[in-house]
Amino acid sequence: xxxxxxxxxxxxxxxxxxxxxxxxxxxxxxxxxxxxxxxxxxxxxxxxxxxxxxxxxxxxxxxxxxxxxxxxxxxxxxxxxxxxxxxxxxxxxxxxxxxxxxxxxxxxxxxxxxxxxxxxxxxxxxxxxxxxxxxxxxxxxxxxxxxxxxxxxxxxxxxxxxxxxxxxxxxxxxxxxxxxxxxxxxxxxxxxxxxxxxxxxxxxxxxxxxxxxxxxxxxxxxxxxxxxxxxxxxxxxxxxxxxxxxxxxxxxxxxxxxxxxxxxxxxxxxxxxxxxxxxxxxxxxxxxxxxxxxxxxxxxxxxxxxxxxxxxx
Amino acid sequence: xxxxxxxxxxxxxxxxxxxxxxxxxxxxxxxxxxxxxxxxxxxxxxxxxxxxxxxxxxxxxxxxxxxxxxxxxxxxxxxxxxxxxxxxxxxxxxxxxxxxxxxxxxxxxxxxxxxxxxxxxxxxxxxxxxxxxxxxxxxxxxxxxxxxxxxxxxxxxxxxxxxxxxxxxxxxxxxxx
Numbered sequence: 001x002x003x004x005x006x007x008x009x010x011x012x013x014x015x016x017x018x019x020x021x022x023x024x025x026x027x028x029x030x031x032x033x034x035x036x037x038x039x040x041x042x043x044x045x046x047x048x049x050x051x052x053x054x055x056x057x058x059x060x061x062x063x064x065x066x067x068x069x070x071x072x073x074x075x076x077x078x079x080x081x082x083x084x085x086x087x088x089x090x091x092x093x094x095x096x097x098x099x100x101x102x103x104x105x106x107x108x109x110x111x112x113x114x115x116x117x118x119x120x121x122x123x124x125x126x127x128x129x130x131x132x133x134x135x136x137x138x139x140x141x142x143x144x145x146x147x148x149x150x151x152x153x154x155x156x157x158x159x160x161x162x163x164x165x166x167x168x169x170x171x172x173x174x175x176x177x178x179x180x181x182x183x184x185x186x187x188x189x190x191x192x193x194x195x196x197x198x199x200x201x202x203x204x205x206x207x208x209x210x211x212x213x214x215x216x217x218x219x220x221x222x223x224x225x226x227x228x229x230x231x232x233x234x235x236x237x238x239x240x241x242x243x244x245x246x247x248x249x250x251x252x253x254x255x256x257x258x259x260x261x262x263x264x265x266x267x268x269x270x271x272x273x274x275x276x277x278x279x280x281x282x283x284x285x286x287x288x289x290x291x292x293x294x295x296x297x298x299x300x301x302x303x304x305x306x307x308x309x310x311x312x313x
Numbered sequence: 314x315x316x317x318x319x320x321x322x323x324x325x326x327x328x329x330x331x332x333x334x335x336x337x338x339x340x341x342x343x344x345x346x347x348x349x350x351x352x353x354x355x356x357x358x359x360x361x362x363x364x365x366x367x368x369x370x371x372x373x374x375x376x377x378x379x380x381x382x383x384x385x386x387x388x389x390x391x392x393x394x395x396x397x398x399x400x401x402x403x404x405x406x407x408x409x410x411x412x413x414x415x416x417x418x419x420x421x422x423x424x425x426x427x428x429x430x431x432x433x434x435x436x437x438x439x440x441x442x443x444x445x446x447x448x449x450x451x452x453x454x455x456x457x458x459x460x461x462x463x464x465x466x467x468x469x470x471x472x473x474x475x476x477x478x479x480x481x482x483x484x485x486x487x488x489x490x
Binding site: 050052054055056059060062063069070071072073074075109190191192196197199200201202205206207208211214215218219222 | 425439473475
């Protein structure tokens with residue numbers, strides 16, 4: 001039997017195909033709203049049970065990033081007792097990462113927590129920046145371009161982890177200082193950041209973010225009772241490239257456990273989407289309304305004036 | 314022809330039998346064969362090599378405490394015992410044979426993606442040394458300060474900016490103050 005395609009069937013098929021493409025395309029564009037990060041993005045898993053507070057990561061970061069000499073040597077552990085404005089040490093223009101010590105009542109030894117930029121999957125700093133100084137690279141780093149930065153410091157307010165800091169010593173040449181995952185010197189060549197390489201305890205494990213989550217789960221599962229059943233950063237603020245494991249609940253070691261589980265962008269995007277509308281459409285729209293509403297009055301006024309003129313004449 | 318076949322068959326049967334029975338008679342390494350001391354120098358840059366007193370540690374603890382299942386002794390770790398109760402003695406027992414010295418190299422990270430791999434989280438060599446040593450020392454009261462085991466080299470002093478004299482650097486204990 002010879003198979004023939006009638007003109008009608010051919011057209012029908014074509015039509016169905018077009019419809020399918022339209023539906024699929026629609027699905028794709030919907031997926032873009034649920035960005036889950038670059039699939040090949042790298043990350044670091046920080047295991048608080050392994051950190052001994054040796055500060056090797058701080059020293060390595062300082063040298064790798066060419067940061068100024070510290071006030072105290074990196075072998076000085078009195079920094080753990082420092083309190084600045086009622087808080088433990090934070091990242092600043094001289095340090096992209098710091099380690100803090102936490103004394104937890106239920107443990108007979110302190111815990112140490114390294115802080116640095118967590119390199120969010122959907123960074124709030126990036127969202128808030130109106131000159132696009134921030135970029136989330138496919139390798140997982142959130143990098144910053146000082147050439148376009150105007151020094152507004154909105155990113156510092158937007159960051160849920162209070163990480164970006166301002167170089168106040170060069171206010172006329174604005175520069176935000178924060179961890180860039182050693183992007184320029186290491187990450188883009190597939191190498192781990194300097195802090196990871198320096199860590200003697202492998203408290204910092206570098207790898208593909210998805211693999212690190214598997215690894216974290218395996219640690220939790222294989223050593224019952226050692227960890228709380230949570231990977232901080234897996235879901236927090238929509239996911240971060242740097243994630244943490246801890247033996248005690250995260251709020252006891254300085255983590256903000258109240259950050260949303262979705263990107264900060266989600267809480268502001270409705271508002272942000274309205275801004276262009278308000279700024280561009282509203283003025284025209286309301287001027288139009290005003291003109292329409294006052295048109296009759298104007299016509300009446302004009303007529304009255306004309307009448308008066310006629311009377312005078 | 315017939316006899317030759319028979320001989321071959323018997324040989325084969327014996328060989329298979331031999332393989333099957335070997336796991337029952339597990340080889341166990343003798344602690345006396347172990348070296349007196351081991352110089353751990355493969356990673357030494359910021360600190361001088363560690364002269365590890367192996368003989369001392371053999372007296373204190375059992376082989377599998379550090380060597381896991383590789384020395385052929387009884388496997389005590391539950392996670393290792395899932396697969397390794399009959400693994401027997403390994404050909405090489407030095408740490409660096411299994412623990413990668415370049416743990417985060419792109420090539421090595423790629424090998425971790427193999428779907429059949431169980432050991433996705435094996436520490437690198439530096440991590441293996443420190444996790445094993447420091448972990449035990451914390452529990453047993455052994456030395457835990459960085460320079461208790463290896464003094465800093467010049468390169469190390471440069472990295473840690475030890476020339477800065479703000480306050481005297483206290484002997485650091487990994488378990489805190």
